Amino acid sequence: MFFLFTIFTDLNIGCMSDMVSNINSLRTKIPASVKLVVVSKTRSVDEIMNIYNCGERCFGENRVQELLDKKKKLPMDIEWHLIGHLQTNKAKSIIPFVSMIHSVDSFRLLETINSESVKAGKVTDCLLQVHIAEEETKFGFSAEELADANVSDLISKMSNVRVCGVMGMASFTSDTNQVRKEFRNLKLCFDALKKKLFAPKEYFREISMGMSGDFKTAIEEGSTMVRIGSLIFGERVKK
Numbered sequence: 002m003f004f005l006f007t008i009f010t011d012l013n014i015g016c017m018s019d020m021v022s023n024i025n026s027l028r029t030k031i032p033a034s035v036k037l038v039v040v041s042k043t044r045s046v047d048e049i050m051n052i053y054n055c056g057e058r059c060f061g062e063n064r065v066q067e068l069l070d071k072k073k074k075l076p077m078d079i080e081w082h083l084i085g086h087l088q089t090n091k092a093k094s095i096i097p098f099v100s101m102i103h104s105v106d107s108f109r110l111l112e113t114i115n116s117e118s119v120k121a122g123k124v125t126d127c128l129l130q131v132h133i134a135e136e137e138t139k140f141g142f143s144a145e146e147l148a149d150a151n152v153s154d155l156i157s158k159m160s161n162v163r164v165c166g167v168m169g170m171a172s173f174t175s176d177t178n179q180v181r182k183e184f185r186n187l188k189l190c191f192d193a194l195k196k197k198l199f200a201p202k203e204y205f206r207e208i209s210m211g212m213s214g215d216f217k218t219a220i221e222e223g224s225t226m227v228r229i230g231s232l233i234f235g236e237r238v239k240k
């Protein structure tokens with residue numbers, strides 16, 4: 002019995018130390034100007050603490066309930082980012098503490114975030130999610146929608162959101178040229194918005210693009226934030 006226990010403990014430690022070497026190796030591949038958001042969805046509190054103890058403080062979750070559950074059990078100085086689709090009726094629960102919402106995919110949602118932020122007495126940093134992939138199912142604005150003249154008025158009316166940039170997800174493909182083209186489109190979309198709406202605003206500077214499989218290409222194409230999970234924690238077990 003004791004023997005078995007020892008084996009399991011060792012296995013566990015083995016796996017945790019892999020994560021430490023993963024994060025150390027990943028850090029050498031990300032320039033200092035690019036922020037790492039450690040994507041901790043589906044990972045346990047122990048796994049997250051392991052990476053926290055390596056010095057990481059910025060974690061990203063894609064589901065509100067999971068984010069709320071984990072936040073309660075983890076240190077207060079973690080900077081939580083929401084990276085997945087947010088339903089308007091769930092915005093209220095995360096606004097008081099969330100550091101950034103990457104996945105704003107409609108003006109209705111942006112308005113809700115604004116009014117909840119007014120109530121919470123804070124200004125919430127947001128990114129506009131742009132649909133850049135060929136796949137149909139992904140959430141986000143189209144580049145055309147954001148090029149609309151009314152966008153400027155809409156955003157300027159919202160006192161308690163700070164639109165800091167854009168976010169996008171490339172197609173899930175091994176075709177690097179396709180992925181590069183999509184990231185390049187996101188950068189063009191960022192540049193156009195910057196010029197049109199945010200030129201004097203120094204806070205409009207983030208391009209959140211790049212995941213485990215494509216972060217190198219994303220950085221080459223101008224990413225300022227990469228969102229990485231599997232490369233740190235290992236492959237996610239499909240539920």
Ligand SMILES: *Cc1c(COP(=O)(O)O)cnc(C)c1O
Pocket residue numbers: 040042063084085170212213214228229230231232
């Ligand atoms: C899961 C997820 C990631 C990270 O994916 P990995 O392939 O594990 O690095 C990044 N961004 C979003 C929006 C995600 O949902």
